[in-house]
Amino acid sequence: xxxxxxxxxxxxxxxxxxxxxxxxxxxxxxxxxxxxxxxxxxxxxxxxxxxxxxxxxxxxxxxxxxxxxxxxxxxxxxxxxxxxxxxxxxxxxxxxxxxxxxxxxxxxxxxxxxxxxxxxxxxxxxxxxxxxxxxxxxxxxxxxxxxxxxxxxxxxxxxxxxxxxxxxxxxxxxxxxxxxxxxxxxxxxxxxxxxxxxxxxxxxxxxxxxxxxxxxxxxxxxxxxxxxxxxxxxxxxxxxxxxxxxxxxxxxxxxxxxxxxxxxxxxxxxxxxxxxxxxxxxxxxxxxxxxxxxxxxxxxxxxxxxxxxxxxxxxxxxxxxxxxxxxxxxxxxxxxxxxxxxxxxxxxxxxxxxxxxxxxxxxxxxxxxxxxxxxxxxxxxxxxxxxxxxxxxxxxxxxxxxxxxxxxxxxxxxxxxxxxxxxxxxxxxxxxxxxxxxxxxxxxxxxxxxxxxxxxxxxxxxxxxxxxxxxxxxxxxxx
Amino acid sequence: xxxxxxxxxxxxxxxxxxxxxxxxxxxxxxxxxxxxxxxxxxxxxxxxxxxxxxxxxxxxxxxxxxxxxxxxxxxxxxxxxxxxxxxxxxxxxxxxxxxxxxxxx
Amino acid sequence: xxxxxxxxxxxxxxxxxxxxxxxxxxxxxxxxxxxxxxxxxxxxxxxxxxxxxxxxxxxxxxxxxxxxxxxxxxxxxxxxxxxxxxxxxxxxxxxxxxxxxxxxxxxxxxxxxxxxxxxxxxxxxxxxxxxxxxxxxxxxxxxxxxxxxxxxxxxxxxxxxxxxxxxxxxxxxxxxxxxxxxxxxxxxxxxxxxxxxxxxxxxxxxxxxxxxxxxxxxxxxxxxxxx
Numbered sequence: 164x165x166x167x168x169x170x171x172x173x174x175x176x177x178x179x180x181x182x183x184x185x186x187x188x189x190x191x192x193x194x195x196x197x198x199x200x201x202x203x204x205x206x207x208x209x210x211x212x213x214x215x216x217x218x219x220x221x222x223x224x225x226x227x228x229x230x231x232x233x234x235x236x237x238x239x240x241x242x243x244x245x246x247x248x249x250x251x252x253x254x255x256x257x258x259x260x261x262x263x264x265x266x267x268x269x270x271x272x273x274x275x276x277x278x279x280x281x282x283x284x285x286x287x288x289x290x291x292x293x294x295x296x297x298x299x300x301x302x303x304x305x306x307x308x309x310x311x312x313x314x315x316x317x318x319x320x321x322x323x324x325x326x327x328x329x330x331x332x333x334x335x336x337x338x339x340x341x342x343x344x345x346x347x348x349x350x351x352x353x354x355x356x357x358x359x360x361x362x363x364x365x366x367x368x369x370x371x372x373x374x375x376x377x378x379x380x381x382x383x384x385x386x387x388x389x390x391x392x393x394x395x396x397x398x399x400x401x402x403x404x405x406x407x408x409x410x411x412x413x414x415x416x417x418x419x420x421x422x423x424x425x426x427x428x429x430x431x432x433x434x435x436x437x438x439x440x441x442x443x444x445x446x447x448x449x450x451x452x453x454x455x456x457x458x459x460x461x462x463x464x465x466x467x468x469x470x471x472x473x474x475x476x477x478x479x480x481x482x483x484x485x486x487x488x489x490x491x492x493x494x495x496x497x498x499x500x501x502x503x504x505x506x507x508x509x510x511x512x513x514x515x516x517x518x519x520x521x522x523x524x525x526x527x528x529x530x531x532x533x534x535x536x537x538x539x540x541x542x543x544x545x546x547x548x549x550x551x552x553x554x555x556x557x558x559x560x561x562x563x564x565x566x567x568x569x570x571x572x573x574x575x576x577x578x579x580x581x582x583x584x585x586x587x588x589x590x591x592x593x594x595x596x597x598x599x600x601x602x603x604x605x606x607x608x609x610x611x612x613x614x615x616x617x618x619x620x621x622x623x624x625x626x627x628x629x630x631x632x633x634x635x636x637x638x639x640x641x642x
Numbered sequence: 643x644x645x646x647x648x649x650x651x652x653x654x655x656x657x658x659x660x661x662x663x664x665x666x667x668x669x670x671x672x673x674x675x676x677x678x679x680x681x682x683x684x685x686x687x688x689x690x691x692x693x694x695x696x697x698x699x700x701x702x703x704x705x706x707x708x709x710x711x712x713x714x715x716x717x718x719x720x721x722x723x724x725x726x727x728x729x730x731x732x733x734x735x736x737x738x739x740x741x742x743x744x745x746x747x
Numbered sequence: 748x749x750x751x752x753x754x755x756x757x758x759x760x761x762x763x764x765x766x767x768x769x770x771x772x773x774x775x776x777x778x779x780x781x782x783x784x785x786x787x788x789x790x791x792x793x794x795x796x797x798x799x800x801x802x803x804x805x806x807x808x809x810x811x812x813x814x815x816x817x818x819x820x821x822x823x824x825x826x827x828x829x830x831x832x833x834x835x836x837x838x839x840x841x842x843x844x845x846x847x848x849x850x851x852x853x854x855x856x857x858x859x860x861x862x863x864x865x866x867x868x869x870x871x872x873x874x875x876x877x878x879x880x881x882x883x884x885x886x887x888x889x890x891x892x893x894x895x896x897x898x899x900x901x902x903x904x905x906x907x908x909x910x911x912x913x914x915x916x917x918x919x920x921x922x923x924x925x926x927x928x929x930x931x932x933x934x935x936x937x938x939x940x941x942x943x944x945x946x947x948x949x950x951x952x953x954x955x956x957x958x959x960x961x962x963x964x965x966x967x968x969x970x971x972x973x974x
Contacts, residue, residue, distance in 0.1 A: 186918050225933065229932060282827040342687075704806070
């Protein structure tokens with residue numbers, strides 16, 4: 164049994180299976196949902212198998228084509244990659260089950276959604292395991308283009324605008340990243356990340372290419388002030404698509420940023436402080452905007468803008484105890500994926516029930532959809548960083564890091580941010596408990612949808628408990 | 643070995659020109675064209691910066707061109723749909739003005 | 748469009764800031780390329796390994812052997828883009844204008860030529876400049892000519908829907924890449940001796956797909972017959 168587990172090329176299958184699933188779902192449009200769901204389960208299974216391989220066998224390298232770097236392309240799966248793959252598997256499975264039911268009424272959307280979603284998943288799995296900078300460019304493009312098409316699937320004017328803006332920003336980001344790749348190749352003669360990490364010395368010859376790549380990735384992550392595209396795109400997409408975008412797609416670019424940071428270990432105080440400051444601005448700006456929103460999906464989208472800011476606070480804190488700061492940031496990213504995914508799925512259920520997503524008009528949702536509201540509340544607990552959730556663990560680690568170094572301004576940012584997060588979550592909950600002045604239609608929402616959102620939210624809370632086992636995965640990854 | 647060949651210099655120039663137009667032009671097709679120009683600039687730097695002909699950058703450029711063509715196709719299809727659905731091929735905040743003031747030219 | 752602008756308008760400030768930013772970017776890139784020593788690059792490694800791979804043309808060797816995984820993902824990008832464009836809606840109707848006789852005459856001359864050129868480019872890719880992308884583009888151009896002149900190709904093939912052509916390239920690539928993993932080989936590691944054949948198979952399928960996808964992207968939406 165262990166032989167079979169250890170020998171099989173799960174790393175490759177995690178990429179090949181969703182690609183094959185996408186092709187099959189496209190080829191057989193009338194069976195797209197069934198094929199899509201099976202493909203999703205298989206992709207999740209392969210990703211979890213990679214996690215097990217890394218847990219029991221340590222980091223793995225795979226030489227595609229048998230050539231090996233620098234001539235060929237290598238894949239690399241360590242604790243960080245495995246964690247990201249597992250995060251994608253969990254959120255992806257939940258979204259797939261939800262989408263199967265959510266889209267059941269629109270056969271047109273069904274046959275378009277599944278191939279695009281599986282292409283997105285394949286891109287994510289390929290991104291998390293890539294160890295070659297140009298290969299990463301191609302995976303970034305696959306990810307971006309599929310995600311844009313998923314946003315445009317909604318078909319309305321705002322969705323098309325959101326998709327167009329997202330596409331323009333995404334392409335600009337990819338080009339900036341490619342400039343960095345070009346410079347690195349000409350300066351060091353290789354495209355392999357490990358070799359580049361060894362050959363790059365520092366100084367401006369590293370700062371300029373790395374700066375270009377980071378700028379491109381910041382655009383794709385949606386960090387303040389490059390966040391303008393995010394609320395329209397995530398807010399106007401269909402609920403399962405929004406969950407994928409906020410939960411997974413932006414984490415792909417963030418993972419790449421971390422990977423580059425860990426590989427090249429740039430010195431200097433300026434850039435980390437700049438990134439941390441932008442993160443702080445994102446926390447405040449995103450939370451305040453979320454408080455002002457009248458539509459539920461846009462509130463959740465602005466919440467993503469704010470939460471992404473937290474991830475960057477680790478940069479200025481990584482001086483003294485890097486494992487603590489980075490571990491907190493990564494754990495926060497994973498918890499956010501589950502929590503935000505749950506929040507968007509719950510919002511989708513609530514919208515389907517009432518036919519609208521005006522927050523002020525939420526009509527006693529607590530009576531009609533207690534499960535969805537519970538999911539929303541639990542997700543909110545993780546986002547606000549309240550114990551015992553995964554979000555709490557991540558925030559606690561960052562706070563510890565800040566206090567231990569006496570950098571209390573960052574700690575203040577996180578505490579204030581937590582208060583603001585709790586405010587906008589409770590605002591929604593408050594309206595959900597009250598009766599609305601206007602009458603609204605009432606639709607039936609399938610229980611599967613409510614349960615997937617709730618289970619995903621419970622997962623975010625559960626992450627708080629499994630932290631002692633999950634965090635050691637990152638040993639050896641962090642500088 | 644000096645990397646700043648004529649090709650590389652031209653590539654940087656295209657990159658800069660494209661970025662200028664991408665930010666300041668409101669018409670979506672102009673933005674897509676600007677991205678294409680930027681892409682061409684990057685490819686020119688990639689292939690043209692070295693002295694000896696190197697097959698790996700050439701292969702990278704082939705891949706890059708294919709990816710750029712696909713992205714452009716998706717962008718243009720979106721522009722078409724936006725124009726049909728909303729009447730104008732611009733994004734909402736750019737509607738009121740084209741930031742490149744026509745009467746300055 | 749004439750508008751009154753006063754100097755404090757965001758337009759001027761934005762343009763100024765952008766100009767400064769672009770100047771910095773240009774100077775930084777130029778300075779780096781000017782001053783930093785360039786590394787020798789992978790050309791020598793490719794030439795050394797080319798003998799082992801059996802492909803004389805170094806670019807094709809890189810594209811389909813050494814870095815074949817990149818090419819696989821790139822074909823996935825093309826395929827997924829076509830799926831995305833089809834998802835946007837039905838194909839927009841072109842202006843219903845009768846095609847000019849010049850176009851029709853040119854068709855009769857160019858299209859048979861193009862088919863031959865496509866086959867040649869595909870075949871010669873192993874030794875000289877050429878390959879799947881070049882051949883596929885020529886074939887796609889043929890498709891575009893057909894669309895513009897309002898004709899339909901009479902190929903005598905079974906009436907398979909377009910989506911088979913779209914899927915063929917990526918599917919073949921994946922199947923070959925997985926199938927060679929028999930004797931402890933890695934993904935996409937061709938057995939020694941059959942490299943040329945397998946690459947030709949992959950490229951042939953890719954040519955068809957690239958042509959269909961590019962022509963399909965030109966159409967800009969879902970064709971009538973596709974669900």
